[in-house]
Amino acid sequence: MPQTVQFTSPHCVEVVDQPALELRPGQVRVRTSFSGISAGTELTAYRGTNPYLNRSWDPDLRLFVDDTSGLNYPLAGLGYSEVGQVVEVAPDVADDEVPPVGAQVWGIWGHRSEAVLPAEKLRGCTIPEGLDPVAATFARVGAVALNAVLAADVHLGETVAVFGQGVLGLLATRLVRLSGGTVVAVDAVPGRLEKALEYGASAVVDAREGTAGPEIRRLTDGRGADVAIEFSGSYPALHEAIRSVAVNGRVVAAGFYQGEGVGLRLGDEFHHNRVRLICSQIGGVPPALAERWNQTRLNQTFLRLAVDRQVDPVGLVTHVIPVEEAAAAYRMLDRRPHEALQVVLKFP
Structure with missing residues (x-):
């Protein structure tokens, strides 16, 4: 069964089995290879200090408001630095809409061994030729x-x-x-x-x-x-x-x-x-810069710099840890941050 990393409560991490999701029209299935841990944003959820845990963001007011309809434990599948392989594409998805089966892709789908995503989420997200997949976890x-x-x-x-x-x-x-x-x-x-x-x-x-x-x-x-x-x-x-x-x-x-x-x-x-x-x-x-730049250009620019060896993201990876040991990884980042820079979870 697919595995997902979740925070069950502050400072408590588990790797849980979850049923595989059915592939619906317009979707693709990706099997994760590596997922980078954010030692900033994710640790706020790990420690229980993230503002979304006790307030909610009102997108119309652009304000945090005092209610508890935001994030709640358990928090499953956090993370925004994933790479993996396309393993299944819904029949209705055109060939030019998504990387084909077997393609190596990067994206945001959280610390889970498998994800079902809308096809458009992976448009333009094929890992550039010659780039180490671990480097692609740094796109975001x-x-x-x-x-x-x-x-x-x-x-x-x-x-x-x-x-x-x-x-x-x-x-x-x-x-x-x-x-x-x-x-x-x-x-x-x-x-x-x-x-x-x-x-x-x-x-x-x-x-x-x-x-x-x-x-x-x-x-x-x-x-x-x-x-x-x-x-x-x-x-x-x-x-x-x-x-x-x-x-x-x-x-x-x-x-x-x-x-x-x-x-x-x-x-x-x-x-x-x-x-x-x-x-x-x-x-x-x-x-x-809003008329010329967007998040897609940010991602693509950084990956191009990595391909051209102008930036070395892999040189910042200090630990590649099996996903089964995720709890120890977060504990290290929380208690002994001087021991690590980028920690990457490896999926089977």
């Missing part, structure tokens, strides 16, 4: 990093401080370098700072010192960074990013911030240096 993750770099509006010769050198931060570090910026990488894990240098950072700052802002100003002859991108989802880190930029500088908040903003003081440097705070979220591209 790479799009998130690229979206933040586009929001940063990096110009040739600018200094960009990238706060948080996990997977997203390291990808952004490389993308900023490809965009002509000079990167100062900030993190509290020494191994990640070493990796940042490998991915193109010109300098690194240890966040444990608590002086990232002043240190970045020192590295820029007192001016400050032109732009900072914050990925960690930590309010103190966001505050330090604000401290690090020049007058009228830009700060892109790309992390998934939880709870109240303890440690963020908007009456300090934010107010006095007229810092521009920009949100980047994968639900939309920067408004100025």
Whole structure:
């Protein structure tokens, strides 16, 4: 029977058997090979801090409202970084509408060994020839990093401080370098700072010192960074990013911030240096680019960079773990994050 990873309650993960779904008209069946774990979004559900667990998003108001019709445990099949093989196509699906049986594809269908999807969900999602399937699990993750770099509006010769050198931060570090910026990488894990240098950072700052802002100003002859991108989802880190930029500088908040903003003081440097705070979220591209860019272009651009060896996503994979050991994988990411970067679940 197909297997699905589910959170039965906070900090409790199970791999459960579920009946195979019937293939209906207009659908395809995909058998999963690999599925990457998001150490940001997914851990909010694992820990029970995700806002959807105690409120609901009203798409018309564009507000969270106080009711409990949102997410509820058990949460099954989270995940948005999957690759697999097309194993069945409904008879009514035209040959040009979907990759054929046997094709290797990437997409979003969660941590499950098998998925039945509308055919249009896989249009344009064939893994490019010559690309490692594990690299294709980064299609969505790479799009998130690229979206933040586009929001940063990096110009040739600018200094960009990238706060948080996990997977997203390291990808952004490389993308900023490809965009002509000079990167100062900030993190509290020494191994990640070493990796940042490998991915193109010109300098690194240890966040444990608590002086990232002043240190970045020192590295820029007192001016400050032109732009900072914050990925960690930590309010103190966001505050330090604000401290690090020049007058009228830009700060892109790309992390998934939880709870109240303890440690963020908007009456300090934010107010006095007229810092521009920009949100980047994968639900939309920067408004100025909306006529030319969309999520499909983000995905395809990142995968093309991987095919061309401009970006090395596989180099960020520290663990490939059998899906049966998913609970241990989440426990490691939650309790010992310094031990891992990208964790990928492998399906039989």
